[in-house]
Amino acid sequence: MNSANGAAVVVGVDGSEPALRAVRLAAAEAARRHRPLRVVHGFIWPLLRVAGSPPPGAPPGAGLRKQAEELVSAAVAEAETAAPGLRVSGEIIDGEAAAVLLGESPTATMIVLGDRGLGGFAALVVGSVAIQVAAHADCPVLVARGTQRSVGPVVVGVDGSALSQAAIEFAAEEAAVRGARLHAVHAYTHPTSSGPGDMLPLVYEESMLRDEEDRILAESLTGLSDRHPQVPLTREVVHGRAAAVLTEAARTAQLVVVGAHGRSGLTGLLLGSVSQGVLHHADCPVAVVRSPT
Numbered sequence: 427m428n429s430a431n432g433a434a435v436v437v438g439v440d441g442s443e444p445a446l447r448a449v450r451l452a453a454a455e456a457a458r459r460h461r462p463l464r465v466v467h468g469f470i471w472p473l474l475r476v477a478g479s480p481p482p483g484a485p486p487g488a489g490l491r492k493q494a495e496e497l498v499s500a501a502v503a504e505a506e507t508a509a510p511g512l513r514v515s516g517e518i519i520d521g522e523a524a525a526v527l528l529g530e531s532p533t534a535t536m537i538v539l540g541d542r543g544l545g546g547f548a549a550l551v552v553g554s555v556a557i558q559v560a561a562h563a564d565c566p567v568l569v570a571r572g573t574q575r576s577v578g579p580v581v582v583g584v585d586g587s588a589l590s591q592a593a594i595e596f597a598a599e600e601a602a603v604r605g606a607r608l609h610a611v612h613a614y615t616h617p618t619s620s621g622p623g624d625m626l627p628l629v630y631e632e633s634m635l636r637d638e639e640d641r642i643l644a645e646s647l648t649g650l651s652d653r654h655p656q657v658p659l660t661r662e663v664v665h666g667r668a669a670a671v672l673t674e675a676a677r678t679a680q681l682v683v684v685g686a687h688g689r690s691g692l693t694g695l696l697l698g699s700v701s702q703g704v705l706h707h708a709d710c711p712v713a714v715v716r717s718p719t
Contacts, residue, residue, distance in 0.1 A: 444540025669703025
């Protein structure tokens with residue numbers, strides 16, 4: 427995450443209702459972190475060789491670029507209403523939405539966007555822009571999903587991998603600025619065969635397996651309370667699939683934080699199965715955090 431002084435929270439807008447929800451969420455986030463808010467719209471029409479200016483004789487206010495200016499102005503006004511006194515700016519950038527937001531990510535504190543936009547298909551729970559940006563951004567990505575709550579814990583999924591450490595640190599920061607409890611959740615299932623010839627024991631000692639999973643969670647959280655002493659920390663080890671466990675935890679959370687890839691992630695996937703599952707089903711905003719490369 428870019429922690430330079432003055433780095434803005436960036437929110438992508440397209441005039442849709444999910445984007446306006448994202449604006450309100452981003453305004454609250456920027457206010458909590460004492461950062462400016464930057465409202466960005468990706469103006470795709472020049473790439474498609476479509477004129478953004480109105481044709482001769484068109485009425486005042488016509489033209490695609492004028493419409494883009496109006497939706498950015500409306501989003502800026504929405505943010506200023508949601509967080510009075512917040513420094514808010516807006517900009518139209520020529521380009522496709524995901525590419526524009528990814529271009530913002532190296533210098534942003536975080537990127538916030540709606541789960542779906544105007545170009546979304548009805549069958550998709552989370553739009554392609556949200557998936558692409560969450561998978562590739564150089565900063566945390568906050569997706570406005572479900573119910574925005576001001577109470578409840580910040581939940582973070584922990585899988586014991588080095589990749590989840592960035593998610594844990596970000597979740598602790600979020601809990602601190604929100605004055606919330608941090609609830610670290612580690613989900614596990616029984617071992618499964620990884621291929622032909624992989625012999626597994628016929629009987630598992632459940633208590634031994636549980637002890638090992640407890641150890642994984644404890645080691646992942648080593649030193650966290652020293653680094654964030656103001657954040658109350660609870661931990662939970664749950665037998666079950668991680669996406670389902672975290673989705674259930676989201677029912678009472680104000681935020682769920684996941685890593686872009688976990689212990690079993692495949693590098694060819696845009697996002698790991700756990701992060702995708704949580705993005706599709708969580709009933710609260712979801713933050714996806716990539717490890718620094």
